[in-house]
Amino acid sequence: MSKRAADFIVQEIQQHPNSSLGLATGSTPLGLYKELINSYIQGKADFSKVSTYNLDEYYPIQKVNPQSYDHFMNENLFRHINVEPSRIHIPNGEHSSAEGACLAYDEELRRNGPLTLQLLGIGLNGHIGFNEPGDCFAGSTWAVDLSLSTIEANSRFFEDSSQVPKRALTMGIKDIMQANKILLVVSGAQKADILQKSLYGPITHACTGFRVATSSKCYCYNRQ
Numbered sequence: 164m165s166k167r168a169a170d171f172i173v174q175e176i177q178q179h180p181n182s183s184l185g186l187a188t189g190s191t192p193l194g195l196y197k198e199l200i201n202s203y204i205q206g207k208a209d210f211s212k213v214s215t216y217n218l219d220e221y222y223p224i225q226k227v228n229p230q231s232y233d234h235f236m237n238e239n240l241f242r243h244i245n246v247e248p249s250r251i252h253i254p255n256g257e258h259s260s261a262e263g264a265c266l267a268y269d270e271e272l273r274r275n276g277p278l279t280l281q282l283l284g285i286g287l288n289g290h291i292g293f294n295e296p297g298d299c300f301a302g303s304t305w306a307v308d309l310s311l312s313t314i315e316a317n318s319r320f321f322e323d324s325s326q327v328p329k330r331a332l333t334m335g336i337k338d339i340m341q342a343n344k345i346l347l348v349v350s351g352a353q354k355a356d357i358l359q360k361s362l363y364g365p366i367t368h369a370c371t372g373f374r375v376a377t378s379s380k381c382y383c384y385n386r387q
């Protein structure tokens with residue numbers, strides 16, 4: 164999965180050296196990022212003109228916190244490849260206001276959007292980025308109250324669940340859906356059920372059309 168997904172991204176960068184890549188965190192893309200680093204070392208991928216946009220970040224969180232997504236991306240990808248630091252964009256978990264951080268991130272997204280390619284993982288409960296099931300999905304970046312199940316799932320990276328920030332900043336479903344291509348990586352038996360529901364489950368109508376995107380439209384869109 165990681166190799167195939169990395170090849171897909173490398174091909175995209177070769178075809179579009181100025182690509183805007185939407186990137187994801189979590190354990191699922193770790194192998195993919197190793198493959199991207201290998202491709203860079205082997206001279207197959209040049210990130211010098213690529214811009215990156217991360218899906219989400221905890222709020223509030225210091226960038227130096229080893230659990231911040233800022234730290235995760237630097238450790239697992241950015242510091243190993245030739246991406247320009249000025250072209251790296253991650254929602255700012257250190258901003259004095261969550262709303263201010265969202266507005267600032269939206270502005271950055273608009274500058275290079277729509278994204279050439281959005282990489283996605285999926286949460287155990289079907290969340291995309293930090294857009295939780297049941298949320299009234301915003302079009303743009305927004306501040307989310309994390310669900311209890313996400314806090315528990317992500318507590319494996321922290322000392323205990325009380326250390327997990329209760330909020331996060333996430334790109335909205337609209338921005339994600341506007342990417343030219345969406346690449347979803349899912350692995351492990353524990354995700355089989357949610358993947359099955361996401362791909363083949365009923366499309367439910369609730370607060371907005373985007374509501375369904377976490378489960379169905381995102382993938383339908385991807386398959387089209």
Ligand code: GLP
Pocket residue numbers: 187188189190191192218219283284285286287290291292293313317
């Ligand atoms: C976090 C991220 C998601 C990611 C999810 C799955 O909550 N915000 O973007 O898809 O984790 O993580 P994992 O790949 O570790 O299962």
